[in-house]
Amino acid sequence: MKIVVVSDSHSLRKPLDMVLDKHADADYFLHAGDICLDPSEYPKFITVCGNNDYYDYPLEITLNLGKHKLIMFHSHLFSYFKREEKMMKKAKEMGCDIIVYGHTHVAYYEVKDGIHILNPGSIYHARDGRPPSYAIMMIDDQTGEISVEFEFLK
Known part of the structure; x- marks a missing residue:
């Protein structure tokens, strides 16, 4: 299963269109x-919904992805202090083993305590000195193994 993850595009259409065209095979x-x-x-x-969205998007979404359950939100919902711990607690309460979040504009992926934590960065403007980015998450349909790669825009 191929999952393309973006965040923080801040009204830019060109990178979203590029992602849709380049990864038309995504699930x-x-x-x-x-x-x-x-x-x-x-x-x-x-x-x-992010902190700059004024349309009717949900604050969080859960998805069943084969052997995994994903929760996605914009991390402005969690205070800065111990944010990752709070996100992990929320994921565990919801029975999720994958967290996808935005807001920080920093690409990040780590597995902690059995939870895959992914921020694709910002497809608009990164805040860590790297180019804008998005992520591709692959989940093996047979084994459930998860891999993540970042794509950095030039």
């Missing part, structure tokens, strides 16, 4: 908030 397109566009413009993206 899912996820947007972790701050799309800042009307939901009718990008219906292929499953999108959550």
Whole structure:
């Protein structure tokens, strides 16, 4: 299963269009908030509400992905202090082993305590000195093994 994950595009259409075209074979397109566009413009993206979104997006979404369950939100919902711990607690309460989040504009992936934690970075503007980015998550249909790769835009 191929899952393309973006976040924090802040009204930019060109990178979203590029991702849709380049990865037409994806099973899912996820947007972790701050799309800042009307939901009718990008219906292929499953999108959550970011702190700059003023349309009717849900604050969080859960998805069953084979042997895994994913929760996605924009991390402005959690205070800065101990944010990752709070996100992990929420995931465990919801029975999820994958967290997808946005807001920080920093690409990040780690597995902690059996939970895959993924921030695709910002497809608009990174805040860590690297180029804008998005992520591709692959889940093996047979084994359930998860791999993540980042794509950095030039």
